[in-house]
Amino acid sequence: MSVHSKSSSAQSVAERAAELRDQLHHHAHRYYVLDDPELPDVEYDKLFEELQAIEAEHPDLLTTDSPTQRIIGKVLDGFTPVRHAVPMLSIRTETDTEASGAVAFDARVRRELELDESDPPIEYAAELKFDGLAINLRYEHGVLVQAATRGNGETGEDVTQNIRTIAQIPLRLRGAELAPPVIEVRGEVYIRRDDFDSLNERQRELIAKGAKNEKTFVNPRNAAAGAVRQLDPAIAAKRPLSFFAYGLGAVQDWTIPPTHSGLVDALQAMGMPVSVERAVVHGADGLVEFHRRVGAKRDDLPFDIDGVVYKVNDRALQQRLGFVSREPRWAVAHKYTAQEQMTRLLGIDIQVGRTGKLTPVAKLEPVFVGGTTVSNATLHNQDEIDRKDVRIGDTVIVRRAGDVIPEVVGVVADKRPPDTQAFSIVAKLQSKCPVCGSEITREEGEVDWRCSGGLFCAAQRKQAMLHFASRRAMDVEGLGDKLVDQLVDSGLIRTLPELYKLGVAKLVALERMAEKSAQNLVDGLERSKKTTLGRFLFALGIRHVGETTAKDLAKHFGSLDRILDASVEQLLEVNDVGPVVAQSIHTFFAQPHNREVVEQLRACGITWEEHDGTADNAPKPLAGKTFVLTGTLPTLSRDDAKDLIEAAGGKVSGSVSKKTHYVVAGAEAGSKLDKAQELGVVILDEEGLKALLPP
C-alpha cells in the first residue's frame, strides 16, 4: 500500500477520511498482528488523531468499521480467543508536552463533580504510562489460571503458556489460601532497556552465525509484544520479560480497596510487582509536579515510558464520573515528547576529521525529537550505511533520548521513492578527498576511509589547529572554529608556527575582526606560550598519543630532545606504550617537516619546564590511587578536580573498575555511581575529595 502525502487541497474531507481508515487498518495489522510496524508510533497516532478530528467535525463520515471505533487486534491462528469478563478499556491519551495539561484535566474533573473553589483539591493516583503490552491475569483461588492480551478490549488471546514463563509473575498469589475465588490483575508486560540491549546483542550473534529466521527488534515494546505472542513458549521463555501490575479486572467475593493507590498496594501485598514510581498527589499542582519530576528522570529509568497516567484516587468519585463512550472520565494519560520521529534524508555529506577520517553525515529535514530540533546525524562509516541500507531520499526514523547523540535508527522501507541507489562513499567522492582532492585510502581490515592528504588537506590543517589550541592542549583563548576557518581559507596561516607570528595588523584585515578581538587573540597566543611538555606533545596531534600518553612521555623522558631522538625500543619503556604507539611516535618525529614545525614553535618562544628525571618534591599523598569523576561537583569543575588529583599524584580514569580506588560523585551522577556501589568502591563527595588533598 502506498502512503500518500498529507492532504492536497483538492481532496475532499470524505476522501481523506477513507484514506486514513485504509492506512490505519493497514498499519494496525502490521503492528498488532505481524509485530512488524512500518511507522513509528507517533506517526500512527498522528493519523489516528487526524481521523478522530475529522469524525468529530463530520459525524456523518463516521463508519462502523472505522479504526477509531474499534481497537484493532486480530486473533492470530494458534491462540484461543478469550472474552474478557470486564472489558479492557483504554485511557484517553493526550499528546501534551506541557505539564500544564494536568490543569485542564483537573478542571474537567471538578466541573463534572460540580465542585467549586471552596472544595478541597482532588486526590489523584499518579503513575507511569508504560510502553509495553497490556495483559489480564486471572487468578482463581490464588492460582494463575489464564493470561490474556487485551486484543480489541472485548476479546483477547490466551497467552497463558508464554506469560507463565515470566518469573516476576506469581503463579500463586501470596496468601493464596485467603485469596478470593476470582481476581483478575491487569498490568503491563515490558522489557527493560538493558535486557532489550542484551537480547538484540544475542540476536545479532545468531544472525552473524547464519540463523535465517532471526531478526533484531526495533524497540523494547515490539520485542515484548513479539515474545508474548510467540507461538512457542520455549522461545518466549528466552525473552527477558518483566511485568508491572496497575489495575483490576473481574473479582468475586473480594472487597476492593476504596482507593486506586490502596488497590495497587493490595496487589503488591499479594506478590505482584508494582512500579515504585507512583504517588498520591493533590490537585492540579500535584499532577504538574509529578509530571515534571518523572519527565526529569525519564531517561534514567531502566525501562521506556510513554508518559504519565493520572487517576482520580477515590473509587466512589470514579463511579460518579463514569465513562465517555469507552474511556473513563476519571483518568487521563499524558505523553511526553517523542524520542523517535520520522523525517526525510535530504543528503549525505562527508566530513574530514583531524586524522583524515571521512565521516558520512546525514542531512535531515529538521525534525523536533527528544526536546531539540535535529538536522544532522552521524552515519559513522560505510559499514553502518550498508547495514541500515540508508539511501538519499529515504524516510528515516531518528531517535534522540535525553543527552544521547541523535541517531538514524532505520529506514521506513515502503516510503522509499523509486530509483534510489545504495550510497557509497567511494562512488560519491570518486575516490578523492572532498576538501583537498587527495586519494582516499582504507587500511586492510579497517572500516574507515581516510584522506591521504595529511596536512596538505585544509580540513585536516584546520582540525589540527583547533586541536593544538584546545583547552587541554595549548589552551589558546580566542581561537575557535570560525576563526580557524578564516585563517586557513584566507591563506594567512599554513603551518602552526605561523600562528605565533600573527600581528594585530594582519588580523584586522579579516572580516568581523576589529582591533579588540585581534588583540585578544594575540594576547591569548602570548599566554599559551608558557606551557608544559605534556601539553605541547599532546597539542602536536601525533596518532595514538592522547592526553594521558603525552603526559607519560613527558614524565618518562623529561625533555623534548630526548623524545625527538628516542628509538622505538626506548619509547617502548614508557607506561602504556606498545609497538603501535611507539612506531607512531617514532615515525612522526622522523619526518623532517614535523621536526621543523617543532623547532619553529620553540623558536617562537614556547617554553616549559624540563626536568632530568629527578622527581619534584611536592607532596604526593595520592600516589598510586585511581579516581573516577562523575556528575557535577558543587564548586570544582571537572578539569579542576582532575588537575588537583593529578597534582597530588593520583590518576583520573574514565570508567569504574575493580582497580578504581575512589569515585567522586556530584549532582546527577550517572551509571558510574551505580557501578561503584556494585563493586563496593569508596564514594566521595567534593568535601571528601578535598579532605584527601594536601592543603
Place this chain on the structure above:
DNA sequence: GATCCTCGAGTTCC
C-alpha cells in the same frame, strides 16, 4: 590466547 582495562577519537545541540 583470552580477558580485562584504559586510552584515543569522534560526535550533536544550545
Place this chain on the structure above:
DNA sequence: CTCGAGGATC
C-alpha cells in the same frame, strides 16, 4: 558518552 583498539595481565 560510546565504540574500537592497543596494552597489560593472567
